[in-house]
Amino acid sequence: MAKGKILVVDDEPDIVKTISMRLKSSGYDVVTAMDGIQAVEVVMKERPDLIVLDIRMPGRDGHGVAARLRDSTETAFTPIIFLTASTTESDYQTAVGAGASKYVTKPFEPEELVAAVEQLLQSGHKRYAL
Amino acid sequence: MNEYFSAIREGQIDAIIGSDPESTVLHIEAMKLHEENKRVAEVLARSNAKLKELDKAKSEFLSTASHELRTPLTIIKEYVGLLHDGIAGPVTSDQKECLESALQNCNRLANLINDILDLQRLDSGRQRIRRKKVDVAALLGDCHHDFLSRCQTKYQRLELQISEDLPPVLCDPGMVTQVLVNLVGNSHKFTPEGGAIMLRGYIQDTVGQYITFQVEDSGVGIGEEDQECIFDKFTQLNRQPGPGAKGTGLGLAIVKNIVELHGGEISLKSSPGEGSTFSFTIPVYSEARELTTFVEDCLSAATAAGRELSVTLVKLDTTGQADSGHDPPDEVDHLREIEQCVRQTLRRKNDETLIVESEKMLVIVAETDEAGAESVRRRVEQSIANEFGATIAVALAGGMVCADDSIEDWMQKMKGQFLRLRPETVAKRVLIVDDEEQVLELISQALESSSLNLKIELANEGYKACLRFEGFEPHLVILDINMPGFDGEEVLRQIKSNPRWGATKVMVISGTPEKFRKMAELGADDCLAKPFDLKALVDMVANLLQDSKGTTLAAERELVKS
16 A cells, blocks of 8 residues: 655656655655646646655746646645755745745755655645645 | 145046146146046946956856756766665675765765855855854854764764853854854864864953854864965865765865854964864854844845845834823834734845844845835834834935945935934824715815824725725725725725734724624724714824724724713
């Protein structure tokens, strides 16, 4: 029995692959998307319990996805872990403003990511709607 | 003659007409000098602008490059990690050892990227420093605690020595902790097993303006020729660190940068084989110092971000409150209330407030333009309770204030902008809402001809009234209940449902007094039945505006009487 269903979104196939492997080995079901538009489609279809979301993607970026999900009552409270190589404070502020539950900087410690996922799912943490 | 030249240079004399040939020659010479000065100034301004542009390009490049480096590094590290953790299949112990080394070097590269970005942020002044009053013993104690078990694994003694009764320091605790962690980390690395590391905090200077933090170790020490460049970027000395990852060569450059950003100094005493002692100073906390650095930090952050900055000073004036008969309200408490109210209108992360208790002053710094500053000022005005008068000063940095000004220059310049705000001199804003034009006319005339100092606006429909709240921010709304469409009840709900208008008074007027109880329940402050006596209306308005903290509902009293 899987511990939960997680959507991993990144435009780098290798990032998607490594994170998926890591999460699967920790007992989660994983679905993936390679861009923002696909991500929203997968969310609507698969209803994941949590989303690991890259910020900088071509087309609809992570902030766009978060904003789109926030608009729908069914997805507004799905926790999101933002994953990004950017460390600028403005990105951080936008992410928190968009309702990020957690913000993980690349390169990340795998334990850190898995712990964040576990904690968010266990505490039933809700993304705060603005 | 010198005076003459300097006058010419300063542009006070543009042209001189004279028949004296000597003075004509002098005049020509002076004009030449003046022209030359102008030319040099232009060249300097141009090269200054060019340098700023280059610096910005450098920052952007570093930020992009670090992003491009991070992504592949993340991928490599994760694949290695998956192999190492056996998730991609079983690994032998030899293989695991190789992967361990690969991971360590990935981390080293990641640290280097982080250090470069840290240093870049410090260098460019984009690193926001958030200073506050910090206890020295807590700072050193936390660091001691964090390193204790790590030192024990190397059988090193880690001791803590803090002078008694040290005053607090003014610093960004996160940044000073970074300095301590860096220095103690180095000592830990370069001190052999069984050695000792000592953490100290004491006052060295005679005037007691600075606290000295010291990290002393019994490690390998540093040669004299190396000591000169040890704080430079990318300096890796030929020291034998023993096992463990090598540093990035940026740690001490970051340390020095942070200490200097705090207005302190760092120094090193060492000789090879006899250990090293790093000492740095951090200024002692004082309210005046906190205020100065607070404004300076905000200014430099806004300058770096290329944003306009407005500064609002609110100084409470409590003269004359003694004869009110009440207990004197606490000014600092009230400043905190105002601070809370104002915080709701501040949006940007760099918008900050500071209360200077001894001065009974609130400083609000916001990255806004003139209109933004005006709305902050209005918000302050609205939230000041009636027992207090206040002086409010608003200045826009950028225009009249520049980042290079000292705080004294700055206060001096702001003085011209001071605005005395006293309860009796502030015009109170009153919004009258009624669908009947004659009623609007009647009430506004009555109020205008009264002795009250009022600013009046009118609205003949409910929704128009709601639209005016934001721009006009009325102290009092005189509200008709029966209006077509968006009626008085709806307007009242709108006012009361928004915390921003919590302080706004509402007085309802209606030809149907049966509705008053309902309106009182919804939060109306007073009521008046139509047709009404104009003098009664003026008295009621005066009463409502004066008694801003009154809680007994006159409306309720009316109902009990009838």
